[in-house]
Amino acid sequence: MGASSRSAHSKRTCLIIATIMIVATLSAHEAQAIKCPDVLKMVMPCLSYLKKGGAIPAACCAGVANLAKTAKTKPDREQACVCIKPVAKSYSINYDLANKLPAACGVDYKINITPNIDCSKVKY
Template structure:
């Protein structure tokens, strides 16, 4: 009977440890560039040519905003997006108008020479 009690206590300890560690681990999850690029990919034609903003674009911008709630997360997302913006010759004026047009307040000035380490939350 004593070994059953010890086993139960060990199982409870493991469960409590998992519950304590799990939220910490998920909060520290890195931003994945392929996911970021998939979210903003529908915006690319608009960012190059202008015109109407596709619904999928605003959906992606809102999703990206919802998963980047800390300064380091926004800096990581910036590092993911910057090479795509550079290689596709986007219109930076349109890029700066995109988030507000989608109802998102990112407070980031997007430029060709943007230093992602300076992105604030």
């Protein structure tokens, strides 16, 4: 094998390895995408507070912190919104309390959920 064919072979090998790494990274992110059952499990301890106010349960703040940690990317935040929106509407939550909840729990997670929120426009 001549030097130029070794060089071409080496370049192809590097390209193949780089492609495999990119695909593996994308697949890992898809596998880690946030799921509605997980989102709802995190926020359900907040339900009584979001309906009536009062003291915020510790489990609620833990769930909000976990959601903030889990949903960091725009696609994950959009998905969390998609998961929460119908549940919030069906339980008639107080949206003002919902939007203030992260700050009340000491969590840096901006949210502005409304009954008619367009989840595709959620900021992160």
